[in-house]
Amino acid sequence: MHFCYLLCPFLIKFPGFTSFFIFSFVLMAWLTFFFYPSLYGQVTENSTGTSAPEIVFEESLPRLDPSSPPQFIPGKGLFLGEITEKEMGIQIEAAVEKEIAPLYFGESQVYRASWEKTSEQSGQKEGFAYSTSFIDAKDSEKLNVGQRVLVKSKQGNSEATYEGKIFFIDKELIPVIGKAELILQIADPKQSLQAGDWINFETSLGLVATWVTVPESAVLYTASGCFSYLFLGHGRYLRKPVEVAFVSQGIAAIKKGIEKGQKVVTHGAKQLWLLELSLSQSGGPSTY
Known part of the structure; x- marks a missing residue:
């Protein structure tokens, strides 16, 4: 960009180059530098001095209306419309910390x-x-x-x-x-x-300690291990492996897999598991 300022005195010496021409030349050079900095061997930086991050476009999630049929996307989870949620009787509670012992x-x-x-x-x-x-x-x-x-x-x-x-x-x-x-x-x-x-x-049986707890009904015991369904909002349910330390009076103490405040399905988890198996095997959406 600096070469434009060095060139101005040279251009003035020639009568054919009017002030308007010089102004237009400098303006075009400046705009080119602003919009195409790579032509001058430079990279734009943000306010922190680091290179601007690349934008990663994630897979778009389904947009569901109340009557949408259930959908399953591997790695993303189940997506249910409001009507399906009501038919399945889904109930949700947040995981909380409690002082509990087996x-x-x-x-x-x-x-x-x-x-x-x-x-x-x-x-x-x-x-x-x-x-x-x-x-x-x-x-x-x-x-x-x-x-x-x-x-x-x-x-x-x-x-x-x-x-x-x-x-x-x-x-x-x-x-x-x-x-x-x-x-x-x-x-x-x-x-x-x-x-x-x-x-x-x-x-x-042992000392009382603070654990992240969920109702025992939120834990699925399967041949593949223990799972719970997390509710992520907007009809989205994600199956998550969990480790249960012990169960006491209907309360499961979670060792790993669920954090305090996360919402879990306490009623309807088994139905979600069967629905996920059905959709994953059929390879497409299905009505429930």
Whole structure:
């Protein structure tokens, strides 16, 4: 561009070159430089001094109206119209963080009622019933004496609940039968539990920790692994592999695959999976 300014004094010396001609020549050179910088061996740069990024055109996604038939694009997911979503009864929830621990469920038999007298040497107390059960050695390592236990007992047509705790864990039997004896202490002031009664109990198996959680219904267990369907908006659903750490009281703790705040399908995930299989095998859109 600088050569235009160097050329101007030379052009003025020739009477045939008018001021209008010189002005037009310089203007054309400047416009050429502005619109075609590559002709001068230069590349335009943005405000940060870096080369302008190339524009990548992605595959356009389907534009759906309410009555659009379901479509499946490999790598992009399923695309459903509003009518299909309603027919399938799709329900969605966002993944949230919760403090949760896996639960241990067991069955135990009462061997001492709360009204029976006890000796001081045993450490057992009146007003408490005691039960025994045998648990796997690995599970016994995750339980602790004094840990809270919720006990349930069927009494006729109803179910009674009791508060209890782990009274003792005897691991001496592990080398012989591969199990440990678990003794529970159950508060029973009404003396309703009798020796020989069977009870169900539950307690935390390990420490409480913060996990990303989703309802258990959002997880699909298939021969190919565990999956969940993410809702990405505008009728788009993407199947995502997930790793489940454990399930506790209908809540799945997610180890990998789902982030906090992502929306997952909690009702209709199985139908989406069957629909995806149908569309992927047929190789085209299909009505549902």
